[in-house]
Amino acid sequence: MTSALPVAVPAGVGHTPTPAGRRGAAGRTLASRVRPWALLAPALVVLAVLMLWPLVQVFLFSLQDYGLREIVSKEPNWIGTANFTEVLTSEQLWRVVLPNTVGFAVAAVACTVVLGTAVAVLLASLGRVWRTIVSSAIMAAWAMPAVTGTYVWVWIFDADRGVFNAVLQGLGLQDQAVNWFTDRWSFYAIVLLNVVHHGFPFVAVTVLAGLLGVPRELLEAAEVDGANGWRRFFSIIVPQLRQVFAVVIILSTIWDFKVFAQVYLMPGGAGTNREVLNLGVWSYVESFGQNRYGFGSAIAVLLTLLLLVVTVVYVRTILKEEEL
Amino acid sequence: MSVLSTRRASTPMRVGKAVAVALLLVFTLFPAYWMLVSALDGQAGLGSSIVPAEPTLDHFRFVLTEGGFTVFLRNSIIVALGTVLISSVLALLASVAVARFRFRLRTQVLLMVLIIQMVPLEALVIPLFVQVRDLQLLGTLAGLGIVYVALALPFGIWMLRGFVAAVPVELEEAAYLDGATWGRMFRSVLLPLVAPGLVATSIFSFITAWNEFLFAMTILGGATENYTVAIGLRSFFGQHSNDWGAIMAASTLITVPVMIFFILVQRRLASGLTSGAVKG
Numbered sequence: 001m002t003s004a005l006p007v008a009v010p011a012g013v014g015h016t017p018t019p020a021g022r023r024g025a026a027g028r029t030l031a032s033r034v035r036p037w038a039l040l041a042p043a044l045v046v047l048a049v050l051m052l053w054p055l056v057q058v059f060l061f062s063l064q065d066y067g068l069r070e071i072v073s074k075e076p077n078w079i080g081t082a083n084f085t086e087v088l089t090s091e092q093l094w095r096v097v098l099p100n101t102v103g104f105a106v107a108a109v110a111c112t113v114v115l116g117t118a119v120a121v122l123l124a125s126l127g128r129v130w131r132t133i134v135s136s137a138i139m140a141a142w143a144m145p146a147v148t149g150t151y152v153w154v155w156i157f158d159a160d161r162g163v164f165n166a167v168l169q170g171l172g173l174q175d176q177a178v179n180w181f182t183d184r185w186s187f188y189a190i191v192l193l194n195v196v197h198h199g200f201p202f203v204a205v206t207v208l209a210g211l212l213g214v215p216r217e218l219l220e221a222a223e224v225d226g227a228n229g230w231r232r233f234f235s236i237i238v239p240q241l242r243q244v245f246a247v248v249i250i251l252s253t254i255w256d257f258k259v260f261a262q263v264y265l266m267p268g269g270a271g272t273n274r275e276v277l278n279l280g281v282w283s284y285v286e287s288f289g290q291n292r293y294g295f296g297s298a299i300a301v302l303l304t305l306l307l308l309v310v311t312v313v314y315v316r317t318i319l320k321e322e323e324l
Numbered sequence: 325m326s327v328l329s330t331r332r333a334s335t336p337m338r339v340g341k342a343v344a345v346a347l348l349l350v351f352t353l354f355p356a357y358w359m360l361v362s363a364l365d366g367q368a369g370l371g372s373s374i375v376p377a378e379p380t381l382d383h384f385r386f387v388l389t390e391g392g393f394t395v396f397l398r399n400s401i402i403v404a405l406g407t408v409l410i411s412s413v414l415a416l417l418a419s420v421a422v423a424r425f426r427f428r429l430r431t432q433v434l435l436m437v438l439i440i441q442m443v444p445l446e447a448l449v450i451p452l453f454v455q456v457r458d459l460q461l462l463g464t465l466a467g468l469g470i471v472y473v474a475l476a477l478p479f480g481i482w483m484l485r486g487f488v489a490a491v492p493v494e495l496e497e498a499a500y501l502d503g504a505t506w507g508r509m510f511r512s513v514l515l516p517l518v519a520p521g522l523v524a525t526s527i528f529s530f531i532t533a534w535n536e537f538l539f540a541m542t543i544l545g546g547a548t549e550n551y552t553v554a555i556g557l558r559s560f561f562g563q564h565s566n567d568w569g570a571i572m573a574a575s576t577l578i579t580v581p582v583m584i585f586f587i588l589v590q591r592r593l594a595s596g597l598t599s600g601a602v603k604g
Contacts, residue, residue, distance in 0.1 A: 035506065036425035040433065043418035043477055050474030051440050054451035061450060071454055122344055134345060136587065141352040143586035145535040147554045148575035152355045155362065155568055163358065197355065258444045261537045280446040287450050288542065300447035311442040315435060 055304070058297045066294035083298035092274070092282075096184075101257065101278040101303075104188055108256040111196045113249055116203025121233070123204065124211045135205070142201035150265045153194045157181070181267040184275045194262050199255065203248050210244040211237065243321055250314040257307055260284070279303040356579070363576045368569035383573035387560075393574055395549065396556030403465050403552060404533035407472040408526045414473070415480030415525060420514065422481070423488035434485075441478045445538050453542050463547030471539050476529035483528070487521025488514070524589045531582055553578045 062084065064070065065077045087093055119138070123131050144152075157164045159179035168174040180186040214237055222232050238245070260280045263269045269276055271285035279299060287296030362368040366378035387393045421427075422434055452471055453462075461467030491514060499509040537554045544550050548559070557578070560570045 031506070032425070033427065036421040036427045036430075039417040039421035039425075043414040043481060044433075046414060046474055046477060047436075047440060050452065050455075050471065051443065051448065051478075054448050054455065055443060057451035057454070058447050071457070119348060122341065122348070125341065126345070130345065134348060137349050137352045139587055140356055140583055143583040144356060144579060145531075145554070145582055147535065147537050147557065148359070148579050149355060151557065151571055151575055152359045155572065156355070156358060158568070161568070197351070201352075254442050258446070260446060265537075280444060283446050284449065284538075288453075293450055293454075297447075297450050300444070300450065303444050304447045307442055307444055311439055314442070315438060318438070 058300055058304075061294050061297035062301045064294045066292075066297065068291045071293065079294070083295050084301075086295065087298050087302065092277070096275060097277050097279055097282050100184075100188065100276065101280075101306075104191065104259070104278065105253060105256040108192055108195045108199070108259075109249060109252045111192065112199040112252050112256070113203055113245070115196060116200040116248070117207050117245075119200065119204040120207035120211055123208050138201040138204055141197055144198060146198065146261045147265065149198055150194055150262050153190055154181075154266055157190055181269075182273070187266065187268070187273070187276045191259065191262050191266065195256060195259055199252060203252065206248055207241065207244060210241040214240050243317070246317045247314070250310060250317065253310050254307060254314070257303070257310070279306075356583075359572050359575050359579070362568060362572035365569065368572065383569040384577070387570050387574045387577065391560065391570060391574065393553070393556060393577065396551050396553045397577065399465060399550055399556075400534055400552040400554075403469050403472060404530045406465075406469045407476055407533040408529045410469075411473045411476040411480050411529050412522060412526050415477055415484050416518070416522060418477075418481045419484035419488050420510070423485045437478045437481050441482070445475075449538055449542055452539070456543055462543060463545055463550060465550050468540060468543050468550075468552070469533075471543065472529075472533045472536065475536070475539075476532045479532075480525045480529060483525050484518065484521055487518050487524075491517045527585045527589045531585060534578075534582060 060076075063078060063080060065079045065082075070077055119134075123134060126134065156162055157180045159165065159177050159181070164180075165174070165177045169177070180190060218236050218240075219232060222236055227235065258280060259278065263276065263278055263281050264284070266276075269281065271277070271281065271289050277285070280303060283296045283299035283303065285296075286299065287293045361374070361376055363383050364379055364381070365376035366380040366382060368383070422430060422437075456462055456467040456471070459467065461470070495513050495517070496509055499513045504512065534552075535554060536552075540552045540555045544552070544555065551559075553574070557571060557574050560567045560574060
């Protein structure tokens with residue numbers, strides 16, 4: 001393929017001895033071959049230094065006993081795969097961290113996608129005024145920063161003075177205040193609420209855009225044939241929007257594997273409650289809490305590999321749809 | 325009106341829909357509402373009433389004066405603006421390259437940009453902490469800004485690529501026919517037409533830097549005077565009790581600008597996230 005643009009333009013059209021005119025066609029071609037790389041260079045340098053090289057580094061760290069001493073001295077202290085052996089044989093990983101990470105991601109993706117799709121269908125059935133009102137409310141939920149959103153949920157469920165306990169006690173459903181943050185299940189139920197609340201608007205907005213693109217004739221024909229609402233949804237809309245759902249599910253999966261602030265900022269979430277660690281938080285508290293950067297890196301590498309699998313599926317989905 | 329059905333809805337159907345809308349509005353708005361109520365309530369944390377029991381602006385006053393939140397706000401604005409400025413320029417140049425030129429490795433570059441967005445920050449934070457430390461920039465806003473540029477860049481390139489591709493090629497050709505050089509064409513034709521996309525991308529980069537927590541906590545460490553809003557909030561958490569009124573007032577100050585920006589770019593954001601993946 002030739003360069004789409006500049007080459008197609010004959011150089012020196014005006015035949016006047018302007019600077020542009022003096023350069024021959026060869027000069028243009030050379031310039032157009034170099035130009036994309038010149039334009040890309042600054043961004044590529046930044047990405048290489050701040051994203052790609054660190055990825056290599058985190059892998060190198062994971063093969064070392066890398067602590068404060070090594071950070072200062074820069075002396076590598078290779079220990080092979082000992083960090084990985086320790087991670088993969090630890091009870092903490094299999095009993096707590098992996099279930100918390102994977103189980104949570106599965107639950108969060110399911111809830112986010114189901115709720116988001118239901119809201120999209122609801123939005124599609126509303127008139128213009130109500131659609132604007134509801135979608136603005138959804139935007140407000142989406143816009144809530146993860147940090148402040150998490151603090152608000154913590155405040156709502158606060159053991160001593162939170163509104164949730166107050167309401168339960170007021171209704172007589174509970175005799176005394178309960179600390180919802182100590183138990184692993186109720187802890188993650190709150191994280192789930194937080195993440196779904198923040199994540200479903202993206203699904204709703206995206207699926208709605210897809211819904212509005214479904215040909216009306218198809219739905220009308222199905223209705224004439226006597227298909228009810230559920231039938232129409234699953235037989236016509238879902239197949240039409242397969243691509244949309246694939247992208248929404250995969251992106252949500254990637255995001256929900258990586259939840260950090262939503263866990264870290266909860267009471268006990270920053271490592272004091274070992275029962276609620278997930279891969280990201282575990283890696284962080286081992287590194288920066290215990291100064292075991294090598295061990296933390298090994299956990300981070302595992303998380304990255306896990307996400308890489310999902311990412312490969314994502315990229316294949318996109319490549320199927322269009323040529324980049 | 326309805327998209328999914330051509331028939332007029334029956335009465336029970338309409339009641340059901342009204343209930344669903346009401347529940348949805350409560351679910352989506354309650355956290356923001358509760359944040360605001362607690363921020364405005366002089367008795368926040370003492371009683372739980374659905375409207376402020378003792379309406380006051382004291383929490384906001386405390387947060388902005390003794391709480392030192394003005395410094396955090398200033399720091400966040402500096403870092404976010406720096407991030408926006410640098411990452412937009414880099415992203416614009418790169419997106420022109422991938423949208424307008426066909427060159428070897430183009431697809432590979434695009435794939436890299438796509439894949440790199442999926443890398444968990446938890447994996448980057450350890451090596452970047454070491455890098456920033458080696459540069460002697462720990463605890464500084466510059467060290468944080470450098471990292472944020474890298475975080476904002478891949479999405480910026482991905483999003484702007486769509487905007488650049490949407491500019492009709494004929495306009496560029498017309499500029500060349502008039503004797504314009506590539507640089508002149510870029511300035512006079514491409515840049516003005518991509519400007520709306522640039523604004524949307526800039527707002528997104530701003531929000532990224534404004535909301536970021538993990539790197540701010542790690543890189544700024546104990547340098548309280550350089551704290552951004554996201555970690556400045558933690559200063560209101562006491563050893564034994566938390567000043568929830570102040571925390572919610574500060575949270576409101578952080579959230580409101582983001583909400584305004586979000587509503588400004590909402591449509592572009594949704595399409596940007598899925599562009600290249602979803603058509604129509």
